[in-house]
Amino acid sequence: MSDGPILVTCGLPYTNGPCHLGHLRTYVPADFYVRFLRRRGEEVVFVCGSDNHGTPIVVMAENQGVTPRDLSNRYHEHFAHIFQRMGIRFDHFGMTDGETNHRRTRSIVNALKEKGYIYPQVVEQSYCPKCRRFLPDRYVEGICPYCDTPARGDECDQGCGRHLEPGEIRKPRCLVCGTDAELREQEHFFFRLSEFGKFLEDYLQGLQGTSNARNYALGWVKEGLRDWNITRTLDWGVKFPGHDELVVYVWVDAPIGYISFTEEWARSKGLDWKRYWCGKNKVTHFIGSDIIYHHCIFWPALLTGAGYSAPHAVVASGMVKIDDQKFSKSRGYVVWTGEDYLDKGLPADYLRYYLLSYTNHTKELNFSWKVFSERVNNELVSTLGNFIYRSLFFAHKFFGKVPDGPVSAPTMEAIDRCVGDMDRAVRDFEFKGATDALMALAAYGNGYIQNQAPWKLVKTDPAAAERVVKDCLQVAHALALLMEPVLPDAAARVWRMLGNADVVEEHPISDASVRIASVTLPEPVPLFEKLEESRTRELEAVLKKRVEWAKQAAKEKDLVSIEEFSRMDLRVGKVISAEPVKGSKKLLRLMVDIGEEKPRLVVAGMAEFYKPEEMAGLSVIMVTNMKPAKIFGIESQGMVLAAGEQASLLVPLKDVPPGTMIR
């Protein structure tokens, strides 16, 4: 079945905030996948680590008055602890700021340099004279050079959506202090991603995992690839070899972490990490669908360029929504794994089951406490838990042990079917399909015990009742083995209640069809407890409160003080003349008298709604202290106020002279 060891990794959690449900959407299925395959006899290594570099961490650390290292350590510990509590068990959980990763990153960058895949280029970059530093990526805002709309430093987020290279943006401003940034020249280093188009196209055709990852990446490759600037002017990060003033871009050293964490793990076991990364490999990355580009394009190109093998599979999970709202920390739509879930005493098993069984792995998952508790109560508690408990209860009460004798053929078939279905589903990354198969076996058990009615047989034909109970216990035994990857804690409890002294995880799943021995049964206890409605309401209330609180905070943040308002110089202006701007459909060139010596020249986008002759003579409201802006080559010295799509002009109701202040 296996042709070499499988290395499974998860997208690295970024150490600038706590673990939330979105993270778990990737980590729980990965952990399930690893647990299941291991118990199918595959050799699997499971590594992950925290991602510590990049500007957001530097800025957040500054805000909190701590070092980036301190901040990273804090959240690193947090994630490690949460994963342990959630039953997500990595063989190793490292840090990208660790020594191994610094070394491995430099080694890979040097390899790329040697092979000519990295070249220097002088770029103009935004520099904030007040903060006295270069402004990377998102710490700049300005105007998109392609479509003239406001944009962020690395992406035209409101307009055309183009990716912007550092230095491309026009009118850059520092996002931290608001100062106009200046452009300074600096030597940076670029990765020749554009040369990997053909390689990627072939590679992606054969890439295993989920189709969303493959298709999305193929689309990008077909559009053509641009070289990447892989250096940043920062202190925090992996120093670019030979240039201490530069660090490598976080998306270089973060995925290299996958290799470094394998190295660290292998070292501790006295093994060779190359076995997992060089030559034919079975590296499987579990990631969120937001970082497909990096894992399916940039990362394979980087690896290939440096002489490593590209990953075997990429499994991309859909994003999480909360109560039908887009996931958003600032708007309060977030469920924290610790604070909102584990700390409240809710079992990890419930959440693992819910995340795995709710919807297709690649689709968006809409979380709500109502559906969560509904599924827990009706599926886990009623179907699965109840079947196991009623079987054990009955067996214990009437026989005190597992009865001797055979297991019926239909029951064995049901078990084998479940094993086969789950196996197929897991290997296809259909995790919902896998939990469905598990629940189908529990449903088989329920149907079987109901139809056979051993509680009747025990009075008329005790031997027949024994045979029925034997079947039920065999199913419970199979369920314990099969549910372990989903519900590790519950599986361990069932295993003990079945009279086993050893550990369920040490048994291969194929033991499901090994006939159980006649052992003494301890007194069983119910497997799961229902979530009371009052409990669900409490959990909903926490979320609701957070959303309201966030709304309030946003409102306060948006409130404008009288001082801020008074900075705006709003005046009544009289339009002296108006004429169309040549070559433009939308623009009018206005001369407006605002009580100054000379009228102001204003370019206004209202030609579609007003004829020049309608405008002339009108009194309008104008912002007079706008920064002059060049529109269509004409410098506009103010802005005329208008409302809505139709540009309905704001005009004074009573006659006032030009230059009158608006208060």
Added chain:
RNA sequence: AGCGAGGUGGGGUAGUCAGGAUAUCCCGACGGGCUCAUAACCCGUAGAUCGAUGGUUCAAAUCCAUCCCUCGCUACCA
């Protein structure tokens, strides 16, 4: 705007590539039965113009075209 992923009873989902006769399964709702078990389990009922429109065909959820909506790439993000 572009590219990618989606849209199937109240929620989730199978089926779509290789078109076929009552559209699958799980949960919820409703009714009945049963009682070993955590008011559970079993059986049954209702509920879907398969996002919209047009086309191809004897036949369309499925193929073709156009359009609409949601999400991702695109703050805070796995």
